[in-house]
Structure formats: C-alpha cells, structure tokens
Amino acid sequence: QKEVEQNSGPLSVPEGAIASLNCTYSDRGSQSFFWYRQYSGKSPELIMFIYSNGDKEDGRFTAQLNKASQYVSLLIRDSQPSDSATYLCAVMDSNYQLIWGAGTKLIIKP
Amino acid sequence: DTAVSQTPKYLVTQMGNDKSIKCEQNLGHDTMYWYKQDSKKFLKIMFSYNNKELIINETVPNRFSPKSPDKAHLNLHINSLELGDSAVYFCASSQETGLAGRWETQYFGPGTRLLVL
Numbered sequence: 001q002k003e004v005e006q007n008s009g010p011l012s013v014p015e016g017a018i019a020s021l022n023c024t025y026s027d028r029g030s031q032s033f034f035w036y037r038q039y040s041g042k043s044p045e046l047i048m049f050i051y052s053n054g055d056k057e058d059g060r061f062t063a064q065l066n067k068a069s070q071y072v073s074l075l076i077r078d079s080q081p082s083d084s085a086t087y088l089c090a091v092m093d094s095n096y097q098l099i100w101g102a103g104t105k106l107i108i109k110p
Numbered sequence: 111d112t113a114v115s116q117t118p119k120y121l122v123t124q125m126g127n128d129k130s131i132k133c134e135q136n137l138g139h140d141t142m143y144w145y146k147q148d149s150k151k152f153l154k155i156m157f158s159y160n161n162k163e164l165i166i167n168e169t170v171p172n173r174f175s176p177k178s179p180d181k182a183h184l185n186l187h188i189n190s191l192e193l194g195d196s197a198v199y200f201c202a203s204s205q206e207t208g209l210a211g212r213w214e215t216q217y218f219g220p221g222t223r224l225l226v227l
Contacts, residue, residue, distance in 0.1 A: 032214055043200055043218035044153070086151060092214055097166065100153045 002027045004091050006101035015110050019076040021087050023101055026070070029094030033065055033072045036088040038103065044088055048074070079108045113137050114219035116201050122225045123191055131186045131222045133201030141165075142184035143216065144176060145200040153200070159184050160206070191226045198223050 003026045013019040021035075032051045036044040050056045050063040050072065062075040072091075076083055089101040114135045123129055135142060143158040143166075157176040158166040164176065173189045188195060201219040 034215065038151075043221050045218070046215050049215060088153065090216075096214075098155070098214070098216065100155075102150070102152045 002093050002097075002099050004089055004099045004101040006087075006089050006104045008102055009105040010107050011104055012107045012109055013079050015079055015081060015108055017079055019079045019083065019106055019108070021074040021076075021089075021104050021106065023072045023074075023089030023091075024070055025072070025089075025091045025093075025099070027091070027093040027099070028067075028070060030067075030070075030091045031094065031096070032092040033063070034090040034092075034098075035061075035063060035072075035074045036090060038086045038088060040085070047087075076106075081108045081110055084108045114201055114203055114217050116199075116219040116222050118222060119220065120223050120225075122227065124227055125191055125193060127191050128187070128189045129191060129224075130188070131199055131201075131224075133184050133186070133219055135182055135201075135203040135217070135219075137203055137205075137217060139203035139217075140181065140206045141204045142178070143202040143204075144184065144186050145202060145218075146170075147198045147200060147221075149197070157184075157186075193226050196224055196226045 005024045034049045035047045038044045048063045050065045056063045060077045064073045086103040086105045088103045091099050117132045141160045144156040146154045159178045175187045178184045198221045200221050202216040204216045
C-alpha cells in the first residue's frame with residue numbers, strides 16, 4: 001500500500017527560528033508533492049507544491065524535494081506564532097491519486 | 111464569492127437517520143472530492159467525480175453515496191448513520207487530475223462537522 005509518512009509531533013519551535021517539517025513517501029513513481037496548512041477547526045489550504053528535485057522558495061517557505069531519497073520537506077524561516085498549525089504532506093502517486101500524510105502539528109513559541 | 115462551499119456547517123443527528131451534505135464549487139473545476147477527517151485529523155479520501163463520472167471509490171460503506179447533478183455540485187448522502195460516522199467531512203475540487211503542478215491542487219470547502227448521537 002502506498003504511504004506518506006510524517007512525524008505527528010507536536011514540533012515546538014521558538015519564534016524567529018527555522019521550522020523544518022519532513023515527509024517520506026513509498027511510491028517512487030510519484031509525480032507531484034504538496035504542502036497544506038490546516039488551522040484548528042479550519043479546512044486545509046495549499047502552501048506550496050513542488051515536482052522537480054531541488055528547492056522551491058515562496059516568501060518564508062521553502063519546499064525541498066529529493067526523489068532519490070523519496071523525501072520532501074518544508075522549511076519555514078522566521079517562524080511566527082501564526083504559523084502554528086498542522087502541516088499536511090500530500091503526494092500525487094504514479095496512478096494520479098493524491099495520498100495524504102497524517103500531518104505534523106507545529107507550535108511556534110513566542 | 112466563496113470558491114468551495116458546503117452546507118450545512120454543523121449536523122447533529124441520531125443513529126439510524128439519513129442525511130445529506132451539499133457541496134458547490136464556482137471555480138469551474140473538473141474534479142470534486144469528498145474527504146472524511148476523523149478525530150486523529152487523518153484525511154481519508156472517500157470519493158471523487160470527474161465530469162460526472164466516479165473515478166475513485168475507496169472502500170467506504172455503501173451507506174455513503176455521492177451524487178453529482180452537474181460539474182459544479184457533488185453531494186454526499188449517508189444512510190443509516192452510525193456513531194463511527196462522526197467526523198468532519200470536507201469537499202474539495204481541482205482543475206483536473208493527471209498533470210503535474212497547479213492543475214492538481216485541491217481547494218477545500220469549510221467542512222461539515224457531523225455528530226451522530
């Protein structure tokens with residue numbers, strides 16, 4: 001069964017520091033990779049997607065993809081209390097199905 | 111101008127009842143989805159529809175049935191509700207599947223919080 005693994009956390013990071021969120025996937029033929037943010041009681045919202053090896057930056061967020069290691073990460077620079085949320089990794093597999101991780105809860109401490 | 115909307119937002123009902131949740135998207139997307147998110151926050155896909163055809167049907171009980179009157183709507187009907195059906199149900203949509211990048215981005219509705227007593 002195809003899987004997407006994330007550490008459930010909570011991951012606690014001081015305000016202003018870099019938060020690093022990690023995700024591994026089992027299907028080597030996976031096509032696209034997504035990071036969603038979900039605040040408590042709210043719906044998931046897209047932060048970034050990436051489909052090429054390397055880094056992709058958008059403001060304070062950087063997604064990193066390493067297909068050889070089947071690993072995708074999300075870095076949040078200058079973490080703010082408003083970044084406290086659950087971060088969901090989603091992977092489009094070789095059958096074009098979106099497989100979701102269980103999410104990592106991130107807490108930014110003021 | 112809400113992109114993906116769901117009604118109702120909250121639904122409290124008794125075991126054994128039949129209920130429906132409605133979803134509408136005004137993004138012009140081709141594919142719509144239903145997800146269940148349980149108390150552990152794990153998102154599980156239930157159904158997706160592309161141009162009124164069911165393209166994913168995960169192993170959910172047949173008490174759950176999706177109905178799509180047109181491309182902009184995907185409703186979820188649940189018969190004989192059980193305690194374990196209590197969860198948050200999210201509707202989502204995407205431009206289409208099968209292309210890398212933004213076309214596969216899914217946009218979520220606000221969720222329907224179902225509580226079965």
